[in-house]
Amino acid sequence: MASVTVDTSAADAVTAKGVKPPRLAPNYWPFVVPALVVIGAVIVFPWVFTLWMSVNSWTLGQEQEFIGLDNYIRLAGDMRFWESMWHTAIYTVLSVVAPLFLGTLAALVFDGQFPLRGFLRGVFVMPMMATPVAIALVWTMMFHPQLGVLNYLLSLVGIGAQEWIYNQSTVIPSLVLVETWQWTPLIMLIVLGGLAAVPREPYESAEIDGANAWQKFRYLTLPMIAPFLMIAVIIRSIDAVKSFDIIYAMTQGGPGTASETINIYLYNTAFAYYDIGYGSAMAVVFFVVIVALSFVLMMVRARTNWADMEDR
C-alpha cells in the first residue's frame, strides 16, 4: 500500500505540471465503444432519420418526396393536434398533482416505525412494477358501467353510476385514476429517500417551542424535502407526458378523440394511417416539448435549491 501512496502523489505532481502520467491514465474508451455503436444504431440513428422523414411527404407504400417544412406547417394548423396537446397537458398536470399529494402522504406514513412496515412497503410498490397493459385491462373491467365493481362500490355509498372511460367528460380523470394508482409508489419512494436524510434536532427544538404536527410539517419537513419533491415532479411529468400503454389499452384515445394525447395521435398517424412523414414531424415536435419541459423543470429546481441555500 505504501508504494501506491507514493506513486499517486508523484503522479499528481506530474499532472499539476500539465504532463500526462504515462501509466496512470488507463484507456477507458474501449469500454465505451461497443455501447456507443449500439446507441448510435438504435437511438441516435432513429433521431436523425426521424428528422429527415419529417421533411418528406411519405405515406407507406407510396413514393416519398421532399417537401421542406410543409409537415410542420400542416401541424400548426391541425386542430386535432392542438386538441391532443391540450389533452396531454391536462392529463400530465393531473397525473403529477394527484400522485405527488398521495405519495408524500404515504411517505410520511412509511417514514415512521410500525409492525410489518417492510412487507407493506413491498405491497405498496407492486403497482408501479406491474405490466401496464395487464393492469389496464382489469381496470377496464372494473370501469364497466353495468357490471363493473366500481359503480357497485359507489352505489354502496349512495353515489350514482358513472360512465368512467366511456364518457367524453370523465375519460381523462378516469385514466388519471389508473395512472395515480400505478405511480403514487414512485413518488413515495423518492420522498421517503428525502425524509431519511432529514436531521432530528430541529424537531426536538420545535417540540420544546410547542409546535404542533402541522407546523412541524409545514415549516420543517416541507422545506427540507422540497428538492426531492421537485425531482419527483420532474420524473413524473416526463413519464406522464409520454404515457401510452394505459391510454391505448383502455380507450385508444376515445371515446371519439376525447382522450387522444400527442403520443396516441402520433401512433395513429404513423401506424394506423401510415402517414410516416407527418408522424415523424409530430415525433420531432413531441421530442422538443419533452426536452423543453425537462429543461424548464430543471431550471425551477436549480432555483429552489438556490433559495434553499439563501434560507440557511
Next chain:
Amino acid sequence: MTHRMLNRIGLLFAALVMISPVILFFIWMISLSLKFEIDNGAYPPILIPERVAWSNYAKVFEENNFLLYFWNSVLVTGAATLLALVIGVPAGYGIARLKAERAAMVIMIARMTPGLSFLIPLFLLFQWMNLLGTLLPQIIIHLVVTVPIVVWIMIGYFETTPKELEEAASIDGATSWQVFRLVALPIAKPGIVVAFILAVIFSWNNFVFGIVLASRETRTLPVAVYNMLSFEQVSWGPLAAAALIVTLPVLVLTMFAQKQIVAGLTAGAVKGG
C-alpha cells in the same frame, strides 16, 4: 410506552388505508380470473364464487397459444437484458471513469425520449432488412429500453466505488481490461443486480414496440393479452387470468428483489434530476 404503542398502531392503520387500493385491486383481479362468466356478470358483484373456474387458466394456454407467447417474452427480454449488460456495464464503467458528461447526457435524453419516436424509423429499417416476422426486431428495439437503464445505473454505481484499488492494480502492471474484470467488476455486483432486475422488468412490461413489430407468431405476452381483448368475444374470466399470467413474474420479482428495486429507482431518480 403506551403512547408509543398507540402511535405505532395508528401508523399501521394509516399504512393499511394507503395500500388498500393496491390490495383490493389485486384481490379483485384474482377473483375475476377464477369466476365463470355467469358469476362475473352477476349484479351485485360476487367476490368469492361457489364454483371456482380453474378452467379459465387452462383456456388461456389452450386457446391462445400462450406458451409460445410466454417463450417469446422470455427470449426477447432475456436477449435484450443480457446484451444490455454485456455492453452497458463496461460502458457505465468507462463513462464514470472518463467523467464523460456528454455521453451521460445522451443516455439521459434517450431515457426521456418517448419509445414511440424510435419506432417509426426502426420499423422502416426492419422492413427494408426483411426482418419483420422474426423476433430479432423486437430484441433490437428493446435495447432502446435496456441499454440506457443499465448504463445509467452503472454510471451511478461506479462513481461511488473507490478508484484506489484500481490504481494500485494498474501500477502493478494490470491492463485496463484486467483492472476492470478483476477489480472493478466484482465490487460492482450489487449494482449489476439492480440494473439486471430493472432492465428485465421494463423490457418484460413493454407493450408499444410489440403492437407494431410483432406478427402472429412473434407476439410477446403484453401484446398477446391485449389482442385477446380486441379480437375475440370478450370473456372476463380468461382475460383476467391472462392478465395475471402476464404480470405475475414481474410481481414475484418485485416481492423478492424489493430492496434492489427501491435502491435502483431512487438512485436513478436522484440522478435523473
